Amino acid sequence: MCQLQVYIHLDFPTRICRLKKSLYGLRQAPRSWFSRLTDQLLQYGFVGSKSDPSLYILQTASFQLLILIYVDDIIVTGSHFEEVNKLISYLGRAFPVKDLGPSSYFLRVETLHDGGDLILTQRKYVINLLRRLKLHKVKPCSTPMSTTCTLSKFEGIDFDDPYLYRSTVSALHYLGFTQPDIAFAVHKVSKFMHQPKDVLWQAVKRILRYLKYTVNYGLHITHQSDHTLQGFSDADWAGDNDDRRSVGAYCIFHGSNLIS
Numbered sequence: 574m575c576q577l578q579v580y581i582h583l584d585f586p587t588r589i590c591r592l593k594k595s596l597y598g599l600r601q602a603p604r605s606w607f608s609r610l611t612d613q614l615l616q617y618g619f620v621g622s623k624s625d626p627s628l629y630i631l632q633t634a635s636f637q638l639l640i641l642i643y644v645d646d647i648i649v650t651g652s653h654f655e656e657v658n659k660l661i662s663y664l665g666r667a668f669p670v671k672d673l674g675p676s677s678y679f680l681r682v683e684t685l686h687d688g689g690d691l692i693l694t695q696r697k698y699v700i701n702l703l704r705r706l707k708l709h710k711v712k713p714c715s716t717p718m719s720t721t722c723t724l725s726k727f728e729g730i731d732f733d734d735p736y737l738y739r740s741t742v743s744a745l746h747y748l749g750f751t752q753p754d755i756a757f758a759v760h761k762v763s764k765f766m767h768q769p770k771d772v773l774w775q776a777v778k779r780i781l782r783y784l785k786y787t788v789n790y791g792l793h794i795t796h797q798s799d800h801t802l803q804g805f806s807d808a809d810w811a812g813d814n815d816d817r818r819s820v821g822a823y824c825i826f827h828g829s830n831l832i833s
Contacts, residue, residue, distance in 0.1 A: 603644065619640065728772055741781075751792050756822065803825070
């Protein structure tokens, strides 16, 4: 970094000021924090996942530990309870750590415990989204899109609030984690972010009405011994009316659990 001209000392022209400020909030903060945290994890024996840079794994003959990082929000889990506590204590010696107990709400995803199973849902996120859009009293519907609906950039008039359209569709994308049933409908309305139309906004409101109908839906993750991987895919060849492009989709199951 170069010193500002007004602060250059004639006797020490190559020196710069020392920053006596918390690193938190500066541009360098995320990189510095992630580097320091990962150094501690690597020293403990963790290795980074090749498929997800925020996931670290420690595998031994007797136990397995997993740690998932989002900035300074962290989920720690594993096959051995005492080893999980040891890891938390280890991190506590390097950083101020607050243990919030079993996971219940992480990045707007609720975790409900049903015996040995988990239900992942974004119920609070849906309710807050509907209230923000003043649609919490709308009539629910049982499907996210009509089977005869054909959306086109050449139909309808320009929507009067493009920001509202774009922000709402972006919020719907985040729901894809626990409600993959809206993926196709959200994909359709996402293609017109550059120039939304009034008829497209009606399609977005249809998805929101469906979310009110399915507000308690979520992913059911079961504890099971079946480790079979199954994949399903489909494609709508040249199905777009505007550019004749194809649309493809897939889902991957680990046993009966949808994982991707």
